[in-house]
Amino acid sequence: MRKTTFVLLIIAALFAAGIVSPAVSAAGTADGKDVLIEDGEYVLIGETGLNFSKFADGGYTSLMGNKDASPIDISNPSSVSISLFNQPGEYFRSMDNSNIVMGMSCFVISKDDTRYGCTLEFVDKDGNSLGSSLTTLIGKTPEIYLQGKPGYSYDVITSSGSKRYIIPRTPDYNGNFKIEITNLPSLDSAQTHTITAEPVSDFWNEGSISFSIRVEAKTINVKMSVELPADAKTGIFASGDVIKLKGSIENFKDADPAITNVYLYITGRNLDANGVSLETKAPVIDGNAGTFTGPVELKITEKEATWEYLWENTGEFEPGTYTIYAVAALDGRQLFGQGKVLENGLTPASTELYLSDKSIHVKFAEENGGTFTQGDVVYSYWSARGSPDEVRWYIIGPNFLETGFEEKFSLYTADQKKGENAPQGVWGFVYDRYFSETMDPGNYYLVYQHPGHNREFDVFPDNTGNGYFSALDTTFGESASLAGRPSSNCAEALRQLIDNILCDDLCVITDLTIEAPWISVEQVDNLAIGDKLKIKGKTNYA
Known part of the structure; x- marks a missing residue:
């Protein structure tokens, strides 16, 4: 498409909204500027001074069709001049002024009838075809768009239900007529999902199309750990003592999405099955970072990230064995849960702690x-x-x-x-x-x-x-x-x-x-004159 297309599309949108009266565009001008139109290019309604010489042998148009919705054969493309009624939404006439279709802001001209209009298919955000399937990771929802005939309605059926979409009448900045699919199924487990798109009124004999999304768990070489002091492993720490927790994340740069923080929770005797905060003992809620202990800041080196947390144990935990978990805040979402496999294939790191009684x-x-x-x-x-x-x-x-x-x-x-x-x-x-x-x-x-x-x-x-x-x-x-x-x-x-x-x-x-204080003196043996006198005794007075 030529460089002026983006500007032309904006003008087209203004035409369609009734903001600008029909006029020549920057491409085709009133002074007779000769603009060569390429195969498959979009043309604005109201443009003049266009050169259709590449279609000397004939061609086809979309958006301006016969009453039976079939494409129009251009019998004399080099002399085509198109006009638009003043009010958007009115009807306009095709090139031979013999057939009428709904008013559009632009159309596609091509050399063969397989290119007219927009093929019904699933595409990415840039309009590139996705084919019949794609593969994604658990928790990673791809952007999928439906491309179809402008102004036409399609039902998209997924496991989340059916939803009707109307393809926009004006193209996006890439010249594509598409709309994002918002009723995709939940991609929280490894399985394959099928999406089906059906025309509501199949004027173009398109039929329905199907698309598959395969969800996989990614395995990566990221290792998390939780470490306790030696005294904690032998049960010397009591409920109420301050305990330093620490850990590391090896190859953390391989994680996708990136690991930015660490959160902690604890399970054990008389605690909620999903775990509780180390500080408040309140149950943790998957995905709600505020219910966990943290975030704990990472200290990052070239090979690993480490963390430390000084647990000011308030003494609310009964004596017994507990398991402390460290989990990562990934891509802005906390992927937690007791024993769950996380989106990036990482399982929560854990260690056991025995607390003795006060x-x-x-x-x-x-x-x-x-x-x-x-x-x-x-x-x-x-x-x-x-x-x-x-x-x-x-x-x-x-x-x-x-x-x-x-x-x-x-x-x-x-x-x-x-x-x-x-x-x-x-x-x-x-x-x-x-x-x-x-x-x-x-x-x-x-x-x-x-x-x-x-x-x-x-x-x-x-x-x-x-x-x-x-x-x-x-x-x-x-x-x-x-x-x-x-x-x-x-x-x-x-x-x-x-x-x-x-x-x-x-x-x-x-x-x-x-x-009571007392003192005793040992008996002195018989002494001769001149012997040393030694007196010995005891007392309870210190």
């Missing part, structure tokens, strides 16, 4: 084993698993009720790294000598309290600071007054409140002994 343990120094003398420094250690924000303790004995707490204590030892090592939460309390001097000799109950899964105490003393307390309160409406009660009774009341079904606090109870 717990609290008590320990005394080996040299005293929890036995102290009045006037000694009193100290104890605890190990609180599950990264609690606070630990509280109670010392209960004869006419003695003392409580204390420690918050924001160090969870990690000096050689541990956050997220890479399971925090042991080893800490403790120390009371100065004056403290034990106020304690009567005897046995005392030492109770350590862990806030549990909800990370807050459901049982607490009336003095929420440090020092003497006389009663216990709860978040679930129960309470206990301890003043004047035997120490064993007070310790049991505390234990029963913490064991209440409405409380998720944890506790451990041990004994602490206070002794």
